Amino acid sequence: MTSIVILGPNLADQSKGSFHVHSAGCADIKRNRLYKSREFDSDKRNVQDFDSEKQVAEYVYADMLDENDMATLLSNIYFHACVSFPKKESAIMGKTWKITFELYNEELFFEMEIVTADDNLADTVAALEGIANVRNLNVSRNS
Numbered sequence: 001m002t003s004i005v006i007l008g009p010n011l012a013d014q015s016k017g018s019f020h021v022h023s024a025g026c027a028d029i030k031r032n033r034l035y036k037s038r039e040f041d042s043d044k045r046n047v048q049d050f051d052s053e054k055q056v057a058e059y060v061y062a063d064m065l066d067e068n069d070m071a072t073l074l075s076n077i078y079f080h081a082c083v084s085f086p087k088k089e090s091a092i093m094g095k096t097w098k099i100t101f102e103l104y105n106e107e108l109f110f111e112m113e114i115v116t117a118d119d120n121l122a123d124t125v126a127a128l129e130g131i132a133n134v135r136n137l138n139v140s141r142n143s
């Protein structure tokens, strides 16, 4: 379990996402000008424990899980470097994630698939989204 603080939405700068996640007690929570507004006071007091980035996304977007895939939800939440979750939670449970996407050019495309037990998918998803010829990115649970 990792104790974190989730700040957002309505951050003045949303280039990194609508929500910022810091570890509880991180100095940036007090220092960063983005969180100065009083509307974030309750966010700062709301320290909660999570096991993975996915759990945070499920909490933040509880009402929107049906309409959006996990990759989209995670891309809107920025996990600062102060946050680290215990890895391999899914591996212990014998479950994995499947990331599928297409690599394409004008003539053809390849269907790609990544299977991982690491619940911290945000970095992988962000890296794939940064590739110009990637489309139809999707994250799903492998049972």
Ligand SMILES: [Zn+2]
Residues within 6 Å of the ligand: 021, 022, 023, 026, 027, 028, 029, 080, 081, 082, 083
């Ligand atoms: Zn921080």
